Amino acid sequence: MGEEKVSGIIEKYRGQPSSLIHALVEIQHENHWLPREVMHQVADALQVPFAQVMQIASFYKTFSLTPKGRHEVHVCTGMTCHLRGAAKLQAKVEELTGLKDGQTDADAKFTFATGACLGSCSIAPELIVDGKHYGRMTPDKVEGVLKQYE
Amino acid sequence: MPKFQSAAELQNFRAELLGARDPARPCIAVCAGAACDGLDSAAVAAAFLAEVDRQQLGNKVGVRTTGCHGYCEKGPNVVVTPGDICYFEVSPVDVPEIIAATLKGEVVERLVYKDPATGAKALHMQEVPFYKHQTRLLIGDNPKLDPMKIDDYLALGGYAALVKALTTMSPEQVLAEVKKANLRGRGGGGFPAGLKWETTRNAPEKTKYVIVNGHEGESAAFMDRAMLTGNPHKVLEGLIIGAYAIGAQKGFMYTRHDMPLLEKHVRNALAQAAEYGLLGKNILGSGFDFECELHFDVGIFVSGESSALMRSIEGNVPEPRPKYIRTSVSGIWDKPSNLNNVETWANVPQIIEKGADWFTSIGSEKSKGTKLVSLSGHVVNSGIVEVPMGTPLRTLVFDIGGGVRDGKTLKAIHFGGAMGGSIPADLIDAPLDFDGMSKLGAPIGAGGLLLMDEDTDMVEVARYLMDFLTKESCGKCVPCREGMAQMLQILTGITEGQGQAGDIERLQDLIEVTGVASLCALGKTSGDPLKSMFRYFKPDYEARIAGGSDPK
Numbered sequence: 172m173g174e175e176k177v178s179g180i181i182e183k184y185r186g187q188p189s190s191l192i193h194a195l196v197e198i199q200h201e202n203h204w205l206p207r208e209v210m211h212q213v214a215d216a217l218q219v220p221f222a223q224v225m226q227i228a229s230f231y232k233t234f235s236l237t238p239k240g241r242h243e244v245h246v247c248t249g250m251t252c253h254l255r256g257a258a259k260l261q262a263k264v265e266e267l268t269g270l271k272d273g274q275t276d277a278d279a280k281f282t283f284a285t286g287a288c289l290g291s292c293s294i295a296p297e298l299i300v301d302g303k304h305y306g307r308m309t310p311d312k313v314e315g316v317l318k319q320y321e
Numbered sequence: 322m323p324k325f326q327s328a329a330e331l332q333n334f335r336a337e338l339l340g341a342r343d344p345a346r347p348c349i350a351v352c353a354g355a356a357c358d359g360l361d362s363a364a365v366a367a368a369f370l371a372e373v374d375r376q377q378l379g380n381k382v383g384v385r386t387t388g389c390h391g392y393c394e395k396g397p398n399v400v401v402t403p404g405d406i407c408y409f410e411v412s413p414v415d416v417p418e419i420i421a422a423t424l425k426g427e428v429v430e431r432l433v434y435k436d437p438a439t440g441a442k443a444l445h446m447q448e449v450p451f452y453k454h455q456t457r458l459l460i461g462d463n464p465k466l467d468p469m470k471i472d473d474y475l476a477l478g479g480y481a482a483l484v485k486a487l488t489t490m491s492p493e494q495v496l497a498e499v500k501k502a503n504l505r506g507r508g509g510g511g512f513p514a515g516l517k518w519e520t521t522r523n524a525p526e527k528t529k530y531v532i533v534n535g536h537e538g539e540s541a542a543f544m545d546r547a548m549l550t551g552n553p554h555k556v557l558e559g560l561i562i563g564a565y566a567i568g569a570q571k572g573f574m575y576t577r578h579d580m581p582l583l584e585k586h587v588r589n590a591l592a593q594a595a596e597y598g599l600l601g602k603n604i605l606g607s608g609f610d611f612e613c614e615l616h617f618d619v620g621i622f623v624s625g626e627s628s629a630l631m632r633s634i635e636g637n638v639p640e641p642r643p644k645y646i647r648t649s650v651s652g653i654w655d656k657p658s659n660l661n662n663v664e665t666w667a668n669v670p671q672i673i674e675k676g677a678d679w680f681t682s683i684g685s686e687k688s689k690g691t692k693l694v695s696l697s698g699h700v701v702n703s704g705i706v707e708v709p710m711g712t713p714l715r716t717l718v719f720d721i722g723g724g725v726r727d728g729k730t731l732k733a734i735h736f737g738g739a740m741g742g743s744i745p746a747d748l749i750d751a752p753l754d755f756d757g758m759s760k761l762g763a764p765i766g767a768g769g770l771l772l773m774d775e776d777t778d779m780v781e782v783a784r785y786l787m788d789f790l791t792k793e794s795c796g797k798c799v800p801c802r803e804g805m806a807q808m809l810q811i812l813t814g815i816t817e818g819q820g821q822a823g824d825i826e827r828l829q830d831l832i833e834v835t836g837v838a839s840l841c842a843l844g845k846t847s848g849d850p851l852k853s854m855f856r857y858f859k860p861d862y863e864a865r866i867a868g869g870s871d872p873k
Contacts, residue, residue, distance in 0.1 A: 290695075
């Protein structure tokens, strides 16, 4: 992990308790999860109780308290994706990766999560891998997409 | 880079900009809206730039990457000006042909709209059925500007309303104009924006805040991010004008963290506005100071609720609080805070520029102006639509939307996301109107309109929506947290063929208790989809409970 970048983020917000969420979001984006010792550093630098850092980190879905896989696989479960067959897509991803919603595999290759709604409803249903959209997906195309990721 | 000290400097700069631009020079606008982006419109834009570069055509034809054009179904979208020639489903291999035709003033006919029934072609935007029934006052500029360039916005007359407000109107006059326009909040409530502004203005505290709610958590609603990503300066201009009227010194843009382009465009817009002296101290020499900060939601639906959103800006967990005292009186750090939705703010510049009388000439009796609607679900033409308030749903669904996909018939129209409602197909002539749609049980909410075809299982839809809300509840109020869990359990039972006599009555009890005893709209209206289901689709539920698992 980019330890220097993470310390840089913490330094930027030192002494600013109201920037807690900003700091955690930036660390999450950089490091993909929030290790406990990093949250302690955030608490000390921003002068907020550790309990408050944990409260924020455990409340919002964006934050992960466990390491994530190299690739983040999402199936959109928004209304239009749902109406157009997201459940079948989700079942296929779960079958291929052996992961349930929110899980990471033992090799830390994939983290799978459902989520809604990314607003590209016109190309529903959608599979999203590391931010790249695969629109108008069908269950039989999933394997071909996931194969591209190592 | 100019830093405008006065309104005159801005107007001179605009005149220079326009003087240097040749309106006859063709420009190719490639859509980078959410759907087109998902269809890799970036590769199309890159191909245009590479081809223009290769043939050294830089002074003959322009290429612009823009926000959402609207017709998402047929992306990637490309529009060529002058003439607004629309090309659909464009791929990088089409690029040389489009450039060659554009230089000759011709049209690549194989890429234009063809009527699926008659095969008749439509070359220009105003002839394409999806566009021709719309009134695109807010979203219409999207293909005409690069959201990363403030100069593009200025060239289209941007910030003229701000100039007018700061130099010729008092804050009271601006407020009076917005009140007279009867601009109603586009986020869901339909509350008059002017009255809200006035409350914050009159609150005794000197420090006041204004907020853009760009959270847009409503599932299948995507017009706000299209507006904010595609034309961030229009929203910002509205915000600055509002701050002037209200007497606020600071603003917050609160939006989604999961849209990289949105973040990039808004960040850039704020920086450019500050550079040009449209944010900061003594804006355009008027003596008015205003700054604006960007904040992100961190992935929970309830943080779109106003009091929760403000807690989130403070750096706390977004739990709603009781609103005996409104946030417009006591909001962020207990200071008066006026929050409006993206689309509401985007309406402000045109009201100031063209006047309340012009604005009230558009729309229905009690809902004025236009409304952005995200059209999706089982519709032929999904995308972002802008029509005058009062437009019959039939126009939206059939004339613009092209009807139901795969030749099926329409069963229901759903409005307002997870806390909205569904109405049956025979109410299709109802007008799009805040009050009318609320009475029917399908309040327009933020404006996500979904079609559901004949095969849609309404019990499953209700179960799905309840499942979504159960996960999004912040958990503070027991009736919301536990009531929804119970409703979900009963609905899941019915969908799995385990329905029992009395389930409908039990659900009705839970809807009532959860509605009465929850603090914020999430809990209060969590039963609304079910209420509309029991009003219009009760036989579906009764049959499912009586007959076991088969939906038919």
